[in-house]
Amino acid sequence: MYINDIKLSPLVVAEPSESYQSGTTLNRWVEVLVDCPGSTGLFTYRLPAQLEIKPGDILSVPFGAQQLGAIAIRLLAQPNIDLAPEKIREVEDIVSVGFFPSAYWELLNRVAAYYYTPLIQVIRVALPPGLLGRSQRRIRLVRGGGAGGRGQGAGGSSYLLASSDPLAFLTPTARQVWELLQGQPAGDYSFAYLQQKVKSAYRGIRELLRFGLVESYLEPPRLTRPKLQKAVILTGTIDSDLTTRQREILEVLRRHNGELWQNELLLICNASSSILKTLTQKGYIVIEEREVLRTEQGPVLAGDGAKSLTAAQASALQTIQTLDGFAEVLLHGVTGSGKTEVYLQAIAPLIKQGKSALVLVPEIGLTPQLTDRFRARFGNKVSVYHSALSDGERYDTWRQMLTGEPQVVIGTRSAVFAPLPNLGLIILDEEHDSSFKQDSPIPTYHARTVAKWRAELENCPLLLGSATPSLETWVSVGGKHGSRGAGEQGSRGAGGEFVTPHSSLSTQHGLNAPLPLTSLSTHYLSLPERINSRPLPPVEIVDMRQELQQGNRSIFSRSLQEALQQLQEKKQQGILFIHRRGHSTFVSCRSCGYVLECPHCDVSLAYHHTEEKAPELLRCHYCNYARSHPKYCPDCSSPYLKFFGSGTQRVTQELARQFPELRLIRFDSDTTRNKGSHRTLLTQFANGEADLLVGTQMLTKGLDLPQVTLVGVVAADGLLNLSDYRASERAFQTLTQVAGRAGRGDDPGRVIVQTYTTEHQVIAAVRSHDYHSFSQAELEQRQALNYPPYGRLILLRLSSLDPIQVQNTAQIIATALSTEEEFEILGPAPASILRVANRYRWQILIKFAPDALPQLPDWEEVRSLCPSSVSLTIDVDPLNIM
Secondary structure, eight states, X not given: OOXXXXXXGGGSOOOTTOOOOTTSSSOOEEEEEEOOTTOOSOEEEEOOTTOOOOTTOXXXXXXXXXXXXXXXXXXXXXXXXXXXXXXXXXXXXXXXXXXXXXXXXXXXXXXXXXXXXXXXXXXXXXXXXXXXXXXXXXXXXXXXOBTTTTBOOTTOOHHHHHSSXXXXXXXXXXXXXXXXXXXXXXXXXEHHHHHHHSTTHHHHHHXXXXXXXXXXXXXXXXXXXXXXXXXXXXXXXXXXXXXXXXXXXXXXXXXXXXXXXXXXXXXXXXXXXXXXXXXXXXXXXXXXXXXXXXXXXXXXXXXXXXXOOOHHHHHHHHHXXXXXXXXXXXXEEOXXXXXXXXXXXXXXXXXXXXXXXXXXXXXXXXXXXXXXXHHHHXXXXXEEEXXXXXHHHHHHHHHHHTTOOOOEEEEXXXXXXXXXXXXXXXXXXXXXXXXXXOOXXXXXXXXXXXXXXXXXXXXXXXXXXXXXXXXHHIIIIIHHHTTOOTTOEEEOOTTSSSOOOOOSOOOSTTTOOOOOSSOOEEEEEEEOSOGGGOOOOOEEEEEHHHHXXXXXXXXXXXXXXXXXXXXXXXXXXXXXXXXXXXXXXXXXXXXXXXXXXXXSSSSBOEEEOOSTTSOOEEEOTTTOOEEEOOXXXXXXXOSOEEEESOOHHHHHHHHHHHOTTOOEEEESTTTTOSTTHHHXXXXXXXXXXXXXXXXXXXXXXXXXXXXXXXXXXXXXXXXXXXXXXXXXHHHHHHHHHHHTTSSOSSSOOEEEEEESOTTOHHHHHHHTTOHHHHHHHHHHHHHHHTOTTSSEEEEEEEEXXXXXXXXXXXXXXXXXXXXXSSSEEEEEEEEEEEEETTEEEEEEEEEEOTXXXXXXXXXXXXXXXXXXXXXXXXXXXXXXXX
């Protein structure tokens, strides 16, 4: 799986200038990495005379009976002596000209090695969808031949024609396949689809092929292609042999500098394409297809200039601008301290120098607001790159990066692989956010880790911004600087995420983990105050136990009810944070206690309210199973079923009942599924079309809404009581971040946090906005238990449809690993939710100290202990161990 050959020194992919010239006799073969599950190592292909191929090109090659995507790795003058030249197949075509410079190739190799992932899997993540394609076998009717009076098909049988019912001679399976194809207008289906619809379809297809009723063919990969559009170009002067209408059209073209898209021209002139055809024949115009870039289009924005900076901002900016080469910088600024303005002013001189910048954000929902600020400053030099774009938009944005033009790319974690040449700065905004870590599919990479490697390889600074830095970053950078002033430099110490100063890939057996190239230069920059010296909002902690004792059974405390009442009176806006989406956490019978659970997962079904008078719907948040709400308990037939817990839907319903005059917008993953919905909802709120924004974690991630004066947290306890060693850190970050949405404008803010555990250390730290005391207490606990950032973890996730087999496999692997003394094995243990989507899940946690890297297992041997029915994922540095 880990392609050892590719780590050999001769295998560094050449720069684009090193190409194969078809006229030479050298380099007649190419070694490629093929995009095929299960295939490892390199494969040799012959170079066609008409193609000019260079390392890093994406190719289409024949592989078995398929046509697959492949990456050109290196050119050869002679093939391997073990290969018979006549058996070497030829490259089909070039899909995309290569973009793998040596530093980028090294980055992909590092990710593959560190996260124990096949290199081709990393390449799939790095490339936009559609570049690496695969062909598929298809079956289609032979038109004009065969059954049903169509005449004799090639290879058809005469007795089929002689029969009054030709299909009577076919077996039931063949008849089913035939009828499916007949029902499709083109009479054409993929082999995979037919297998899915008809049991043992391959037998019926074989029969139909024998009778000549169908034919089988290989469809080439459906690769993403450039979008082309017709443009009309004026070529001649306007002469007398034209009609008045023709003159009008040419005059419109002339006024638009002689060029217009055909559809625009026809719309402006209210004309048909036939008149353009006539003008083309007369030689006055030329119509040609030109490429149109599919990129995300934001609203037209007024230009924005640099804003005056506070002393702390100016000091931080000066330090960033004096950095030459790689450095890791933590910009630790309280919420509302102007970190984004520092980003903008740090990027501006780089653009003038012809360099590019990469800005990573944790959530797609954050990109519209941030993108608008960047576009107002840098115009069309800003591009967006994330998974919510269409395949075409991602493909075109990706190709636009390859032009080498200075630009700013804003994206989520996958954008860390954006092929920007001449990188001048990488920024991770809200660097603490767990959305930067991928749990599945592989590679289970963390964008912060990959960004650090990329900054090293590109020799540019990495800027990590947060009001609540992750403890890994705090120990690595911030904690080492302690009481130093902003901008002072300190040395890297032990306990960080990467502490061993090796300069090359480790050669220890089974490790393959790349380590930093250099001893890191680190800087801690502090923004301790908000812009214009605005105060941080006071945080009021409400004990919901006392509310209950005093007779308040509402989900809102009296303090929060009063604050919500004042919102409308004062014409201000507020945010209400709820830990969960949906209406209710679970549905239970009040007679027997039965809880309605998902049939495929070991979790309760949550109630989702769709609309008034619509059927009540219960949904699983893990596998998306849905069912209608029963009238009676499935266990005891009691009609007394009650909704428990509060999701965003329930809270909005309760608000509508208690505060009918309050205008609401719900902002969660249910209401933001459609493209552009994040921008639409936030724009409505920013325009004052609602008084209250009700939502989940999305609200905590960097939203800048100056008119918000109130933030309410309905139930903080859902964040605190999780069986995860990171629960306190996540809870503190979430509550501090959401509290920071209040009081960012001219009016002072107010935060109300409702909880049943007022004595919790996280609640005390949130009350005083005290990151330092929280981090100190939390780090002491982590150090005592040897958990990150003072220890390292690797989580093995096993899953299977067979509960016994996955349990036995977990036990076998744990026993095999326990012979090692250099690391601690925790488990095997069932996952906190044992069954998800009918798959049973077990986990094994490997824990070891980072300062003395152990002899880690040979992962190929570990995988060999797994039967084919058990899936194994190796999650390096896991964030989610539930």
